[in-house]
Each structure stands twice: as C-alpha cells, then as structure tokens.
Amino acid sequence: CGRGWFYWKGLLVLWTIVSTLSLDLSSCPVEDSDCKNTMKSISHNEADGSVKLETNTPIPSLKDGDVLIKVVAAGVNRLDLSQVKGQYPPPPGDSEILGVEVSGTVASLSPLADEKSGLKEGDRVMALIGGGGYAEYCVAPYQCIMPVPNEIDFEQAAGIPEVYITAYQALVWNGYLQDGDSILIHAAASGVGTAAIQMAKAICSNVTVFATSRTETKLPICAKCGADVLINTSEQDFAEEVLKATGGKGVNLIIDFIGGPYWEKNLECIATDGRLMMVSLLGGPVSSSPMTLGPILKKRLTVRGSTLRSRSLDYKGKIIAEIIDKLLPFFTTGELWPVMDQSFPIERTEDAHKRMQANLNSGKIVLTL
Numbered sequence: 001c002g003r004g005w006f007y008w009k010g011l012l013v014l015w016t017i018v019s020t021l022s023l024d025l026s027s028c029p030v031e032d033s034d035c036k037n038t039m040k041s042i043s044h045n046e047a048d049g050s051v052k053l054e055t056n057t058p059i060p061s062l063k064d065g066d067v068l069i070k071v072v073a074a075g076v077n078r079l080d081l082s083q084v085k086g087q088y089p090p091p092p093g094d095s096e097i098l099g100v101e102v103s104g105t106v107a108s109l110s111p112l113a114d115e116k117s118g119l120k121e122g123d124r125v126m127a128l129i130g131g132g133g134y135a136e137y138c139v140a141p142y143q144c145i146m147p148v149p150n151e152i153d154f155e156q157a158a159g160i161p162e163v164y165i166t167a168y169q170a171l172v173w174n175g176y177l178q179d180g181d182s183i184l185i186h187a188a189a190s191g192v193g194t195a196a197i198q199m200a201k202a203i204c205s206n207v208t209v210f211a212t213s214r215t216e217t218k219l220p221i222c223a224k225c226g227a228d229v230l231i232n233t234s235e236q237d238f239a240e241e242v243l244k245a246t247g248g249k250g251v252n253l254i255i256d257f258i259g260g261p262y263w264e265k266n267l268e269c270i271a272t273d274g275r276l277m278m279v280s281l282l283g284g285p286v287s288s289s290p291m292t293l294g295p296i297l298k299k300r301l302t303v304r305g306s307t308l309r310s311r312s313l314d315y316k317g318k319i320i321a322e323i324i325d326k327l328l329p330f331f332t333t334g335e336l337w338p339v340m341d342q343s344f345p346i347e348r349t350e351d352a353h354k355r356m357q358a359n360l361n362s363g364k365i366v367l368t369l
Contacts, residue, residue, distance in 0.1 A: 036059075039136035040054065042099075051350050062108065065113055065142060066141060067142050069107060070105050070107045072105070072154040072155075073368050074369070075133070075162055075364060076367060077101070093130075094131040097131055102158055103124075103154045103157035126148050143317030144317065149331045165316075166195075167255075170279050170306065175253045176275060179204050185197060189363070209227045209228050210228070211229070212238050214234045214359075239266075243269050254269075264287060264288070267292070268295075272299045341355075341365050
C-alpha cells in the first residue's frame with residue numbers, strides 16, 4: 001500500500017511538470033519554430049569588412065515597450081556598409097547586428113506595447129530600428145513601428161522607413177520646404193533621393209526639382225519620380241545648369257549627400273535665404289578647394305547637418321507619428337512608391353553590399369528572409 005501511494009504521487013508530480021512545459025510551449029511567440037530560441041542573422045567582421053550568415057543567434061528578448069517582429073525583408077543602407085568597416089556603430093543599447101529598417105509581422109508584444117500601440121500578433125508592419133534588421137527576428141519600440149499599406153508588399157515596405165523618414169526630416173523638419181520652392185537633390189537616384197523627389201512633389205505645389213547623378217542611365221528614374229531638370233554631373237556643371245534654369249537666382253533648398261566635393265558649387269547655385277541640408281558625406285568631408293564662408297553671410301544661408309540613427313526615441317516617435325498621419329496616405333493613392341532596385345536572399349548579403357558599394361543600384365536594395 002505504501003509503495004502504491006508513492007507510485008501515484010510520482011505520476012502526479014510528472015504530470016504537473018509535463019503540463020507546465022506544455023503551457024510554456026504553447027505560449028512561445030515564435031511561429032513555426034517548435035519554440036526555438038535561436039535564429040538566422042548576419043554577423044560582420046570590422047577587421048576585414050566581411051559578413052557571415054549565422055544560424056544560431058539568440059532571438060532578442062523584449063524590453064517593456066518593445067515589439068518582436070518576424071522579419072520578411074530588411075532594407076540595405078550605406079550606413080550598413082559603414083558599420084561593417086567599424087565607422088558607424090549602433091547607438092548604445094541597440095543590437096550590433098546590421099540593419100535599421102525592416103518589414104514583417106508582429107510576433108509578440110511587451111505589456112506596454114500591447115497597451116499603447118494598438119498592434120496585435122500577425123499585423124503587417126514596417127519599422128525603423130537602431131540595429132538588428134539583418135535577422136529572422138528583431139525588436140522595435142512600438143513608437144517606431146508603422147502599418148504597411150495594403151497596396152505595398154513586404155519587400156517594398158522594407159524600403160520605406162529609413163529612406164522616407166530621412167527624406168521627410170531633410171525636406172520638412174529641417175529644410176522647411178514650401179510651395180513654389182526650387183530644390184536641388186544630389187545623388188537623386190538613391191533610395192533617399194527618389195523618396196525626396198516624390199515627396200517634394202506630393203506635399204507641396206509648384207515645386208521645381210533639380211536632380212543630379214553621375215550616371216546617365218539613372219536619370220530617367222529621377223524623371224519618373226517627378227524631377228523637372230536632370231543633370232549628369234559627370235558631364236555637366238550642376239551649378240551652371242541650376243543658375244541657367246533659374247535665371248541666376250539659384251535654388252531655395254539643396255539636399256546634399258556628397259559633402260566636400262560639392263561644397264563650393266552648392267554655395268554658388270543656392271539662392272539668397274537658401275537652406276543647405278547635409279545628409280551624408282559620400283564624397284568625403286573635405287572640400288576640393290579652400291572653404292569659403294563669405295556666401296553664407298552674404299546670402300543669409302542656413303546650413304544644417306542631420307542624422308537619424310542616433311536621435312532619441314522621443315524624436316523618432318514624433319516624426320514617425322507625423323509620417324503615419326501625413327505621408328502614408330500618399331502610398332495608398334500611388335503618389336509615393338518605393339523605387340526598388342534588387343532583392344537578395346539574406347544568404348547573399350555580401351552580394352547586396354557589393355552592388356551598393358559599386359554604386360550600381362537605382363533605388364532600394366533589400367534582403368529577404
């Protein structure tokens with residue numbers, strides 16, 4: 001009798017353990033994974049600039065306010081190429097994994113995100129993140145997540161967050177674009193460049209857009225996005241072309257990704273009270289001739305530099321909320337659309353980076369999972 005009591009007591013304890021494990025498995029937020037806690041991701045080596053596919057990376061845990069996203073596609077940006085070389089580390093506390101913009105579905109939500117975001121598991125979303133996009137799963141603060149319009153697929157959606165937020169920041173928050181302005185956009189066939197062309201035409205009236213590229217074959221894409229004047233900087237002096245087209249007045253706003261090599265010509269063709277927005281330094285930070293500051297005073301210019309990745313969560317949340325309200329409807333009407341270059345499976349990340357490094361892309365390169 002005593003042995004029987006211990007036998008049944010043991011069965012009860014075993015059943016309790018099995019039941020608990022079953023509950024834990026059923027609550028696993030990761031779909032189709034048998035509750036795995038690892039994922040594929042891309043690692044990088046700053047010493048030689050290489051990237052490598054990893055298959056056993058821990059799935060990131062949620063902090064309160066975070067949302068776990070099952071990634072379908074991730075945008076490739078030049079800052080990723082810089083991070084691989086050790087030149088652009090992620091902000092403190094963000095993932096060391098490459099990738100700052102993703103699209104996918106909501107896998108799980110922290111309690112605060114569940115309360116505040118209005119999101120639910122399975123929702124189609126796109127997000128701006130500090131890092132971690134080159135992976136099967138990533139986390140994003142709920143304030144940095146946007147719904148994917150029905151008219152946009154996941155690959156297109158992965159090309160929206162970083163580029164359209166950067167373009168909106170340059171044009172509206174920093175550049176104060178107004179009706180009737182003329183605007184010069186350098187490297188206009190890039191992801192941010194094509195977004196800026198479309199956006200300038202969509203949000204303001206009677207805007208004249210000058211678009212530059214060093215490659216003649218990329219200029220038709222700029223025209224398709226709405227550019228009025230196309231300039232091949234390999235064959236034409238962009239300052240001369242701008243002054244000729246504006247009757248010597250110059251443009252009201254310049255969005256510059258090139259930096260030092262274009263400094264002098266930018267000052268030459270910008271109008272009085274013009275705004276020069278420095279978004280990147282692809283040509284390096286040093287001017288090809290001694291820097292002259294006289295035109296800044298004479299023309300009463302505003303020169304402003306800006307980055308996005310290192311901004312506070314409060315800043316990102318505010319600009320994203322404004323974009324959801326004011327820009328996303330344009331994707332529904334077709335006035336805004338991501339210009340896509342090429343998609344690569346995540347296993348071919350190195351090929352995607354090489355394409356961007358060689359300046360072969362027109363529009364967005366994305367990785368798919």
